[in-house]
Amino acid sequence: xxxxxxxxxxxxxxxxxxxxxxxxxxxxxxxxxxxxxxxxxxxxxxxxxxxxxxxxxxxxxxxxxxxxxxxxxxxxxxxxxxxxxxxxxxxxxxxxxxxxxxxxxxxxxxxxxxxxxxxxxxxxxxxxxxxxxxxxxxxxxxxxxxxxxxxxxxxxxxxxxxxxxxxxxxxxxxxxxxxxxxxxxxxxxxxxxxxxxxxxxxxxxxxxxxxxxxxxxxxxxxxxxxxxxxxxxxxxxxxxxxxxxxxxxxxxxxxxxxxxxxxxxxxxxxxxxxxxxxxxxxxxxxxxxxxxxxxxxxxxxxxxxxxxxxxxxxxxxxxxxxxxxxxxxxxxxxxxxxxxxxxxxxxxxxxxxxxxxxxxxxxxx
Amino acid sequence: xxxxxxxxxxxxxxxxxxxxxxxxxxxxxxxxxxxxxxxxxxxxxxxxxxxxxxxxxxxxxxxxxxxxxxxxxxxxxxxxxxxxxxxxxxxxxxxxxxxxxxxxxxxxxxxxxxxxxxxxxxxxxxxxxxxxxxxxxxxxxxxxxxxxxxxxxxxxxxxxxxxxxxxxxxxxxxxxxxxxxxxxxxxxxxxxxxxxxxxxxxxxxxxxxxxxxxxxxxxxxxxxxxxxxxxxxxxxxxxxxxxxxxxxxxxxxxxxxxxxxxxxxxxxxxxxxxxxxxxxxxxxxxxxxxxxxxxxxxxxxxxxxxxxxxxxxxxxxxxxxxxxxxxxxxxxxxxxxxxxxxxxxxxxxxxxxxxxxxxxxxxxxxxxxxxxxxxxxxxxxxxxxxxxxxxxxx
Numbered sequence: 001x002x003x004x005x006x007x008x009x010x011x012x013x014x015x016x017x018x019x020x021x022x023x024x025x026x027x028x029x030x031x032x033x034x035x036x037x038x039x040x041x042x043x044x045x046x047x048x049x050x051x052x053x054x055x056x057x058x059x060x061x062x063x064x065x066x067x068x069x070x071x072x073x074x075x076x077x078x079x080x081x082x083x084x085x086x087x088x089x090x091x092x093x094x095x096x097x098x099x100x101x102x103x104x105x106x107x108x109x110x111x112x113x114x115x116x117x118x119x120x121x122x123x124x125x126x127x128x129x130x131x132x133x134x135x136x137x138x139x140x141x142x143x144x145x146x147x148x149x150x151x152x153x154x155x156x157x158x159x160x161x162x163x164x165x166x167x168x169x170x171x172x173x174x175x176x177x178x179x180x181x182x183x184x185x186x187x188x189x190x191x192x193x194x195x196x197x198x199x200x201x202x203x204x205x206x207x208x209x210x211x212x213x214x215x216x217x218x219x220x221x222x223x224x225x226x227x228x229x230x231x232x233x234x235x236x237x238x239x240x241x242x243x244x245x246x247x248x249x250x251x252x253x254x255x256x257x258x259x260x261x262x263x264x265x266x267x268x269x270x271x272x273x274x275x276x277x278x279x280x281x282x283x284x285x286x287x288x289x290x291x292x293x294x295x296x297x298x299x300x301x302x303x304x305x306x307x308x309x310x311x312x313x314x315x316x317x318x319x320x321x322x323x324x325x326x327x328x329x330x331x332x333x334x335x336x337x338x339x340x341x342x343x344x345x346x347x348x349x350x351x352x353x354x355x356x357x358x359x360x361x362x363x364x365x
Numbered sequence: 366x367x368x369x370x371x372x373x374x375x376x377x378x379x380x381x382x383x384x385x386x387x388x389x390x391x392x393x394x395x396x397x398x399x400x401x402x403x404x405x406x407x408x409x410x411x412x413x414x415x416x417x418x419x420x421x422x423x424x425x426x427x428x429x430x431x432x433x434x435x436x437x438x439x440x441x442x443x444x445x446x447x448x449x450x451x452x453x454x455x456x457x458x459x460x461x462x463x464x465x466x467x468x469x470x471x472x473x474x475x476x477x478x479x480x481x482x483x484x485x486x487x488x489x490x491x492x493x494x495x496x497x498x499x500x501x502x503x504x505x506x507x508x509x510x511x512x513x514x515x516x517x518x519x520x521x522x523x524x525x526x527x528x529x530x531x532x533x534x535x536x537x538x539x540x541x542x543x544x545x546x547x548x549x550x551x552x553x554x555x556x557x558x559x560x561x562x563x564x565x566x567x568x569x570x571x572x573x574x575x576x577x578x579x580x581x582x583x584x585x586x587x588x589x590x591x592x593x594x595x596x597x598x599x600x601x602x603x604x605x606x607x608x609x610x611x612x613x614x615x616x617x618x619x620x621x622x623x624x625x626x627x628x629x630x631x632x633x634x635x636x637x638x639x640x641x642x643x644x645x646x647x648x649x650x651x652x653x654x655x656x657x658x659x660x661x662x663x664x665x666x667x668x669x670x671x672x673x674x675x676x677x678x679x680x681x682x683x684x685x686x687x688x689x690x691x692x693x694x695x696x697x698x699x700x701x702x703x704x705x706x707x708x709x710x711x712x713x714x715x716x717x718x719x720x721x722x723x724x725x726x727x728x729x730x731x732x733x734x735x736x737x738x739x740x741x742x743x744x745x746x747x748x749x750x751x752x753x754x755x756x757x758x759x
Contacts, residue, residue: 027486034485041487189393193400203737205698207712208729215725219414220407300503307705314506321513330513338502338510345501 067326080329081336084320088337091156091311091319097148104139105159107132108166116351129170136163152230156311158340160230164302164312168237169295175238176245181275183246184253194246201243206304209236214308233305241298248290252283285359292352296345303341313337411726420723427452433717435709437625448718455714456735462628462710463697463739466635470696471689473636474643481648492644499641505702507638512630512706522617531610533618538626540611540618555598559590566590627708631700639696646692650685651677682754690747694740701736711735 028038059075062082070077081088090098111132114120120128140159143149155163182194201209213236218226227235256279264274303314311319317333320326415422427449434444439457442450480492499507516536520526525535531542563586570581611621624632654677662672703710712732719728 024486027484030484037483037485038487041491045491187389187393189397193397200733200737203740204733205701205712205736207701207704208732208736211712211716211732212725212729215719216411216729219411219725221414222410223414223417296501300501303503303505304702306505314503314509318509328517330517331510334506334510334513338506341503341506342498342501346497349501 067328071328076332076335077329078332080320080326080332083326084323084333087157087320088313088316088333089157091160091316092154093156093159094148094150094154097142097150100139100142100147100150101155101157101159104136105162107136107139108159108162112166133167133170152228155230157316158313160311161299161302161313164234164237164305165295165299167234168241168298168302171238172241172245173291175242177249177280179242179246180249180253183250198243198246201240202247206236206240206301207307209240210304210308212236213239229308230310233308233310237298237302237305240301241294244294244297245291248287248294249283251290252285252287253279255286256283288359289352289356292348292355296348296352299344299348300341313340418723422724422726424727426718426722426724426727429722431718431721433721435714436707437628437709448722451714452711452718452731455709455711458708459697459700459703459710459712459735460739462631462635462700462703462708466632466639466696466700467693469632469636470639470643470692473640474692475647477640477644478647478651481644482651496641496644499637500645504634504638504699505705508630508634508702508706511633512626515626515630522613525613525618531608531621533611535618536626537617537623539624539629541622541624542608542610543620543622545609551598551601552595553598555594555596556591558598559594562590562594563587625708627703627706630706631703631708634702635696635699638699639692642692642695643689646685646688649688650681653684654680679754683751686747686751686754690744690751693743693747697739697743698736 029035055075057075059073060078061070061073061075062078064070064073064077064079067077067080070079086095086098090101093101111129114128115125138144139147140155140163141150141152179194179198182190183198185191185194210233213232214229217232217235221227260278260282261274264278269277302312305312306315306318309315314337317337321330321333412422428447430445431448431451432444433451435442435451435454437458438454439461440450440454442454477492477495480488481496483489483492515534515538519534519536522533522535522537525533525540527533533540566581566586567583570583574580609620611618611623613619658676658680659672662676667675700710701712704713704716707713715728715732719725722728
């Protein structure tokens, strides 16, 4: 944004002089208040940004061998991340088998990317999901095809975060769909059940559901049965996400004009035929962008499993920070995983915005 | 199916099955039956498990001695007090951080939302970058970040950073000056009186405007009342008022108010995170009012401030209030993340309680009841407000 030589626009009338300098002036110094704001903000940025850059890069230590060396540099200690990146990214998964964990993560990312491409929006996308999720389970657990068995209490890091989010949305979606249909149902008993469930879940924080699933699910089951910690957390996430998905889908169902329902009725279609062939294809199309939004918040919310001691990305970073030999580098670790979360969430949200624009143009014609 | 049931050949029976009313009744009985059986199965399992583990049920434990200390209390509390009182303290702590958080997030979010629409290139870019970065990083991570920043990277009280005169930031939290003196009650009473008087004046002004068309300069009256009444209270209370500035004594600050690192990190995290969302709500609300409204109001000869107050805001608020309500609810629910950084909110206190007593179900029920009550109160209030400002359709 460097101003171009100001001599260029001298002869031209000001309104048409569209060189960089006039544009900059119109944008930044158009009125006294505006000038004041610009100067204040520029001063603030000049105070903050160089200090941050200095701490982040210039004074940062990328290759220190130990914590003492790192501390003396006066900047960020990225050597700490270099030392701990395997622990942060893969948690306590057996060191030699971490390629499996990584491959599972890559598969999950690939499925998400596939689902984002319109060409894949066919019925067999469900098959792709089923195959991918099975593959992930095989890779993570092992025990077949010569892979050693890894119990799921040792899973961790980024792949676990991806698993919680993708499995969560994959199982919550059908459940949420049924709840939305139930809430719109003409049967009072079904409607009441769905309303109570949705409002109850949406009224309480996810943390309390996670606590509930970690302490109460074992009590619910008959003696002798037990479900492991990870599955309990996953169940809580599914139950939680389903309520939010239900409300979003209900919005889509309400947006379908009444004529569509009546038209379907007059064709003599039954309830499920109506829903499958006429209503849901239209309603789901409307709610794709908000559903993507739910996926983003679910991805962020998986970090809450920290409170019941599951080794996801955030918990892995906390574990790395707790190493007595490398004390005092929490900010670096949290920044590192913040960047990972940001890359995922930001790219999905950009995709969602682009999708919204494209779907809208399809509607307006 | 019909072949197995001899009676079904009668036409009346057939008609009944074809009747949508009967069919839906059968479906409903079936579904309720299945759900009911499932719930009964789970409850009976639970009761069996509880008796097998010798855990008592019921809320008797609320009257027993808690035996654990709570770091921050708004009411007097000692470990010898009951579980019930401890949970009450936790609820108050939740409400404290939520109320302050909602107010601060609304103000900061409005500022950011307006800034994002600013014609000033620098201002709108900075606000946009803030919103994108904050929205896409989990709140829990942000809380850890702030907490680590305060407890690990801030200097000790002896070298505390003085942000403003009297405001100190150290790894023990934030020390703020507080106002003290006998006149404080008088000022508070004056303030309450002033607010009541302003409400009455607003009512009177509206009726007068409806009756005569005259506009009362309400803003000036309100400002006058807000200054005059508390000042009167101050004089009546003896006119004594002093600022209690925190001073370093030994290893910590004395005097003033000290905000703990936990509270500071939680409040900062909640406000920063929620404001990014409220900024988007405000931005979309203002953008929903079309340019023509500005131009038409300008053509009527209204000043810019009155256009905003009389024409733009009433229309923007209609779009803003419902999503704002859900942001407030989110902030309140998100305050439960306090448990992760050790602020004694209701979830954290109940968690300690259920670890000690083993009465998990009652504990979880208390948490849920508390949040449902708070959520419902907020949404009732916001729905009432929404109804007030909603478009009256004839």
